[in-house]
Amino acid sequence: MFSYQRIFLTNGLEVIVHEDHSSKIAVFNLLYKVGSRFEQAGKTGLAHFFEHLMFGSSANVPVFDRELERVGGSCNAFTSPDITNYYMTLPAANIETAFWLESDRMLQLSLNEKTIETQRKVVMEEYKQRYLNQPYGDVWHHLRDLAYERHAYRWPTIGQTIEDIIGYTKDDVWNFYQTHYHPGNAILVVAGDVTLSQIEKLAEKWFGPIPSLSNQAQKPQPEPPQSAKKIKKIHAKVPTDALYKVYKMPAKDQPGYLEADLISDILGAGKSSLLEQRLVKNGKIFASVGGYITGSVDPGLLVFSGKMEKGVSSKIAEEALDEILAEFLQKEISDMELQKIKNQGEAMKTYESIQLLNRAMNLAYFAHLGNPELYWEEFEQKSKIEAAQIKTWANRILQEDQASVLHYQSINS
Numbered sequence: 001m002f003s004y005q006r007i008f009l010t011n012g013l014e015v016i017v018h019e020d021h022s023s024k025i026a027v028f029n030l031l032y033k034v035g036s037r038f039e040q041a042g043k044t045g046l047a048h049f050f051e052h053l054m055f056g057s058s059a060n061v062p063v064f065d066r067e068l069e070r071v072g073g074s075c076n077a078f079t080s081p082d083i084t085n086y087y088m089t090l091p092a093a094n095i096e097t098a099f100w101l102e103s104d105r106m107l108q109l110s111l112n113e114k115t116i117e118t119q120r121k122v123v124m125e126e127y128k129q130r131y132l133n134q135p136y137g138d139v140w141h142h143l144r145d146l147a148y149e150r151h152a153y154r155w156p157t158i159g160q161t162i163e164d165i166i167g168y169t170k171d172d173v174w175n176f177y178q179t180h181y182h183p184g185n186a187i188l189v190v191a192g193d194v195t196l197s198q199i200e201k202l203a204e205k206w207f208g209p210i211p212s213l214s215n216q217a218q219k220p221q222p223e224p225p226q227s228a229k230k231i232k233k234i235h236a237k238v239p240t241d242a243l244y245k246v247y248k249m250p251a252k253d254q255p256g257y258l259e260a261d262l263i264s265d266i267l268g269a270g271k272s273s274l275l276e277q278r279l280v281k282n283g284k285i286f287a288s289v290g291g292y293i294t295g296s297v298d299p300g301l302l303v304f305s306g307k308m309e310k311g312v313s314s315k316i317a318e319e320a321l322d323e324i325l326a327e328f329l330q331k332e333i334s335d336m337e338l339q340k341i342k343n344q345g346e347a348m349k350t351y352e353s354i355q356l357l358n359r360a361m362n363l364a365y366f367a368h369l370g371n372p373e374l375y376w377e378e379f380e381q382k383s384k385i386e387a388a389q390i391k392t393w394a395n396r397i398l399q400e401d402q403a404s405v406l407h408y409q410s411i412n413s
Contacts, residue, residue, distance in 0.1 A: 001376055002353065004363055005196050009203060011212035012184025016363050016372060017199045018191035020356060026192035027357050028088040028098035031364040033187075034180040035082040037152040037220045037298065042167070044152075045123070045159020046176045048079040049168065052119040054086065059108035061101055071097045079157045082297045083368060089357060092193035096202055102188075103206040106181055111173055120165060127162050135238045136408060143244050146232045147301055147404040151223040182213040187367045191360040223299060230404040235411050240287065241314040242408040245321060246301040247397050249293060252369065258382045259393035260302050264291040265341045266390075267328060268304060272340075275304070278324055285312050285320045297369070302397060314407040325398055333387040342383055349379055 007015040036047050054077070055064050068075055073090030088098050131137045140156045148154035159165050188207070190199045226248055250256040268275045268291020279286040289306030304325075308317050352358045366374040 002359060004372060006367075006372070007196075007200050007203060009183060009208055011208065011210060012182075013203070013207050013210075014187045014367060015199065015203045015207075016187065016189045016367060017194065017196045018189065018359060018363060019194060019196070020191060020359075021193050023356075024092050024193050025356065026090060026092035026095045026098075026190065026194055027360040028090070028095065028102065029189040029191070029357070029360040029364050030086045030102055031187045031189075031368055032084045032086075032180060033185050033368055034084055034217065035080050036155060036157040037081045038180070038217050039152055039155075040218070041160070042164060043172055044155045044161075044164045045157070046168065046172065047084055047180075048157045048159070049119065049123055049165065049173075050176060050181070051077050051079045051084055051086075052123055053111065053115065053173070054105055054109065056115045056119065057110040058105040059110070060104050064101060064105065067101060068097065073097065081153055081157060081294075083365070085361065085364065087357060087361065095190065095192075095194060095198075096206075099202045099206040103210065106183070106186070106207070107210045109177060109181070111170070111177060113170065116168070116170060116173055120168065123158075124162060124165055127158055127165065131156075131158060132162075135236075136242055139242070139244060139406065139408060142232060142234055142408075143246065143404070143406050146230050146406060147246055147248070148223055150221040151298065152220040153223075153296065153298065153300070178213065179217055183207055183210050184212050184214075185217075187364050189360040189364045189367075191356050191363075220298065226402055226404075229400045231407070232405070233407045233409060235409050238408065238410050240310055241308040241312065241317065241410050242306065243308070243314040243317045243321065244303065244305045244406040244408065245318065246303045246404050247399070248402045249300055249302045249397050251299045252295065252297045254299075256393045256396070258378065258385060259390050260397055261293050261295075262338075262341060262382065262385060262390050263394050263397070264293050264302055265344070266333065266337065267291045267325075269341075270344070274328065275306075275321070275324060279306070279320060283320065284309060285317050289321075314409055318405060318407075329391075329395055329398060333390055335387070338387050338390070345379070345382065 002018060004016050004018045034047055039046055057063060061067055068088060071090055071094035073088050075088040077086040090098060144154050144156060249260040267273060275289045275291060279289050285308060286306045287309050291304045293302050294300035304321060308314060362375050363372045366372050
């Protein structure tokens with residue numbers, strides 16, 4: 001556990017300070033509480049589009065990256081269904097540059113036609129290269145649309161279709177900016193060789209004057225309960241068949257979420273997992289296999305996926321997967337098996353805490369969920385879960401009427 005302190009500006013910005021004087025580096029992490037789940041059908045991909053726009057220019061910053069590089073800094077960002085996160089690493093002595101850059105684009109980002117069109121071309125090219133022209137690249141377009149009927153999780157962050165990206169108007173872009181990019185919808189974490197008083201003064205100086213806006217973002221439509229298994233088949237020019245089987249699971253803060261995470265770990269995380277040992281190492285059906293959860297704020301998905309050996313059909317692969325899942329539901333989870341997974345989780349958390357950037361990101365993310373303390377509370381809760389609890393939730397979640405299955409089939413098979 002590491003120390004932190006919280007400040008709340010009158011305009012709604014939450015500021016978290018994590019002092020670490022072991023090096024002369026600082027991390028500046030700004031999380032906006034907006035991701036693709038806040039988009040509307042027909043206007044999808046705007047959250048990701050904004051990630052690109054934010055690295056253009058603002059009123060007093062001609063080129064964002066260039067100004068940061070001048071003081072020895074680097075930056076990046078990512079968009080998820082739930083959040084958009086911007087981060088910089090730079091010498092702590094130059095931390096005020098980060099405040100200047102980030103506050104300027106929060107208040108007065110350049111959204112002229114030239115900028116919008118330039119980034120539109122960039123994002124469209126990304127869409128084509130990563131999702132249309134890559135083998136299996138559109139898997140999550142199909143899988144999300146299959147698993148969800150109403151909720152905005154039914155499209156990936158890049159956007160549901162390339163036509164949505166083509167169709168953004170200047171008003172669409174401006175309204176998205178006004179709705180989501182303001183102090184009341186953001187959490188700032190500054191970590192490293194800094195002090196609380198220093199960051200409090202800088203936050204007031206650079207962000208304090210930015211007006212607070214009421215967050216008028218529409219919440220996503222709740223997903224109706226699933227009552228029957230869903231199946232979709234895709235035929236494409238891919239080397240081998242692939243199988244994606246997902247199950248509905250509880251939301252991030254709900255009972256059963258941590259148990260679902262442990263289920264995915266036991267069954268499909270790493271080379272020693274049950275699925276890897278049975279279906280890859282000692283089988284002739286899967287070339288690769290894994291399990292994980294989407295980790296969504298709203299109810300998400302427990303995912304099992306794999307690629308088949310040459311000539312093996314995804315239908316045969318699903319039967320093999322189902323056999324392992326049925327066995328898992330019948331047998332007891334041994335103490336040794338469960339402890340191994342918990343030890344791996346503890347090792348991962350220790351590894352995460354070494355990097356200053358990871359600490360800053362985790363503080364921001366769990367603050368967005370309601371409280372930075374959830375970062376440690378979640379780990380403590382997970383470490384206390386017993387095998388019987390996992391089996392109870394496995395029997396609730398791993399039901400065929402809660403499954404959505406994508407058979408991604410090679411046209412040669």
